[in-house]
Amino acid sequence: DGGITQSPKYLFRKEGQNVTLSCEQNLNHDAMYWYRQDPGQGLRLIYYSQIVNDFQKGDIAEGYSVSREKKESFPLTVTSAQKNPTAFYLCASSSFYREVYTDTQYFGPGTRLTVL
């Protein structure tokens, strides 16, 4: 777990602003994931990436964007188009073996975003 870091821990945003959440891992994992957590809702997948320079939408991608320019980094931008962005955001990473084996996902410490 210590190999995945997220920053900042707390983030406050005014309505209409875009913000970028950082996620870095030094575990040499190919796959990285972004989840959103709301009280009583579990974890919902926003975006995921299985290889550098490629990513796919998850279940709730609207209003979010990502990039994967480096293997160790997967930043998430929360845009002004996201209508209810206040939530706890969790990044995860894992090894990836397409259609062979599903590896464990390890989570970062999270970023709590609050829209003022």
Add this chain to the structure above:
Amino acid sequence: GENVEQHPSTLSVQEGDSAVIKCTYSDSASNYFPWYKQELGKRPQLIIDIRSNVGEKKDQRIAVTLNKTAKHFSLHITETQPEDSAVYFCAASELRDSTLTFGKGTMLLVSP
């Protein structure tokens, strides 16, 4: 897509009792089922997982069972302790893309 249902949403037990949390999944292609524990304000941490070629797995006080025919799996915690109090999440994944679909969580409270 996959849908995971988790029950109960809250569970209160006395210290030393057993606790059971149940999950069902919809996609018969799912073959990996992890369980995560999340303490308040912290990151989820894997406590045990099971794959579809195994029916049961144990790790000290924790066990997971899987019934592929019925598409359900359960977490069993024996001899509960106050430090077991947390939110527990089940999840399911298939080989196609290795993404996880999570249940909505169970808040376990163990009273001394």
